[in-house]
Amino acid sequence: METLPKPEKNKTKYINPYLGGVLMGVVLLVTIFISGRELGISGAVRDSVVATANVISPVAAKESTYYGKFLKNGHHPMDNWLDYEVLGVILGGLLSGILFKRIRKPFVERGPNVSKGRRLTAAVIGGILFGFGTRLGRGCTSGAALSGASTFAFGGVLVMVILFASAFAFAYFFRKLWI
Amino acid sequence: MGPIAINGLISANLNLVIAVFLGMGFGFVLEASGFSSARNIAGAFYGYNFVVVRVFFTAVIVTMVGLLYLSYFGWLNLSQIFILPTYLPSMITGSVIMGLGMIIGGFCPGTSFAAVAIGKIDALFFAIGLYIGIFIFAEVFPFLEKFYLSGYLGHITLTDLTGIKAGWWAFGFTVIALVAFWVTASIEKKVRKKIKEYKF
Numbered sequence: 001m002e003t004l005p006k007p008e009k010n011k012t013k014y015i016n017p018y019l020g021g022v023l024m025g026v027v028l029l030v031t032i033f034i035s036g037r038e039l040g041i042s043g044a045v046r047d048s049v050v051a052t053a054n055v056i057s058p059v060a061a062k063e064s065t066y067y068g069k070f071l072k073n074g075h076h077p078m079d080n081w082l083d084y085e086v087l088g089v090i091l092g093g094l095l096s097g098i099l100f101k102r103i104r105k106p107f108v109e110r111g112p113n114v115s116k117g118r119r120l121t122a123a124v125i126g127g128i129l130f131g132f133g134t135r136l137g138r139g140c141t142s143g144a145a146l147s148g149a150s151t152f153a154f155g156g157v158l159v160m161v162i163l164f165a166s167a168f169a170f171a172y173f174f175r176k177l178w179i
Numbered sequence: 180m181g182p183i184a185i186n187g188l189i190s191a192n193l194n195l196v197i198a199v200f201l202g203m204g205f206g207f208v209l210e211a212s213g214f215s216s217a218r219n220i221a222g223a224f225y226g227y228n229f230v231v232v233r234v235f236f237t238a239v240i241v242t243m244v245g246l247l248y249l250s251y252f253g254w255l256n257l258s259q260i261f262i263l264p265t266y267l268p269s270m271i272t273g274s275v276i277m278g279l280g281m282i283i284g285g286f287c288p289g290t291s292f293a294a295v296a297i298g299k300i301d302a303l304f305f306a307i308g309l310y311i312g313i314f315i316f317a318e319v320f321p322f323l324e325k326f327y328l329s330g331y332l333g334h335i336t337l338t339d340l341t342g343i344k345a346g347w348w349a350f351g352f353t354v355i356a357l358v359a360f361w362v363t364a365s366i367e368k369k370v371r372k373k374i375k376e377y378k379f
Contacts, residue, residue, distance in 0.1 A: 021236065022237055025242045035184045035194055036184065084198035085198040088199040097297035120300070124305070126280045127307060130305075131313040136273025141290075150238070151246065154332070158271065163278045174282050
């Protein structure tokens with residue numbers, strides 16, 4: 001830590017990670033205590049995809065094997081608990097950014113040896129893969145790995161272990177993006 | 180007794196309002212812990228920053244132990260909480276793909292949203308990718324449906340699978356987490372000495 005160059009401004013001051021973990025655990029506990037649900041994220045992106053399909057072609061969406069599953073109950077596809085929660089996630093991130101003065105003009109964060117274009121291309125490709133994977137995995141790092149493992153669900157532990165192991169196994173091939 | 184929304188102690192609408200606040204708590208912690216930076220997240224896989232390991236595993240053990248206490252005090256009925264179902268082949272495949280997506284993109288869905296909130300363009304591109312990826316999945320779903328539903332084991336817990344009580348699992352995870360914190364801290368120290376250009 002001492003050998004590293006000091007950042008120009010003190011704008012990346014994060015809270016203690018163990019404190020962060022305890023707070024995250026408490027938020028998850030309260031969520032389970034109140035609603036009995038997981039703290040998911042990717043399900044809300046799915047809802048937005050379903051909502052889009054429903055706007056573009058309501059008839060085709062209702063008949064589709066995938067979209068149809070989420071349009072049966074009649075209410076708006078984005079009127080779900082998860083969608084309200086994810087709205088909060090963005091607001092909470094914004095609040096922390098304001099409080100710790102990390103809001104700045106939009107910029108691209110990247111590794112020292114990667115161009116902006118490559119970083120953004122990689123971000124889209126990574127997002128596409130991750131998005132596709134969440135549907136097979138029944139959730140992402142939040143809803144499946146974190147919430148699942150914390151509630152002793154076998155599926156949650158499975159996703160947690162394999163997701164991190166997979167990222168570690170592929171890390172060597174993508175090191176130019178980060179180091 | 181909890182979960183209070185399921186047991187009708189609060190209205191469905193109030194539950195949605197609370198959802199926004201719980202989400203805010205989650206988003207706040209993600210951002211405040213440094214998960215709004217793809218380089219911090221990727222750091223765990225190159226050894227220069229293990230913040231992900233610290234926050235994630237602390238949260239898991241706090242929740243595990245917390246749930247056991249809430250149940251012990253009789254405040255929470257664990258049989259009413261959501262247990263993620265297990266579909267072996269599709270979830271293993273999905274997790275491998277998610278891991279690959281995470282190392283290429285540098286985020287997971289939640290962290291990308293927290294990062295979009297503070298103005299990271301790379302996170303916005305990742306989030307757009309998520310949307311495209313899920314759209315592709317929805318479109319090819321008819322071809323994947325059989326695979327998607329195969330190997331269903333039910334909403335099983337570690338205890339259902341092994342017969343070992345939840346308390347022992349919580350204890351085991353706590354021990355693993357403590358060892359992981361100690362090991363990763365020493366790796367991080369060594370790796371950081373070598374990396375000169377990384378500003379922390």
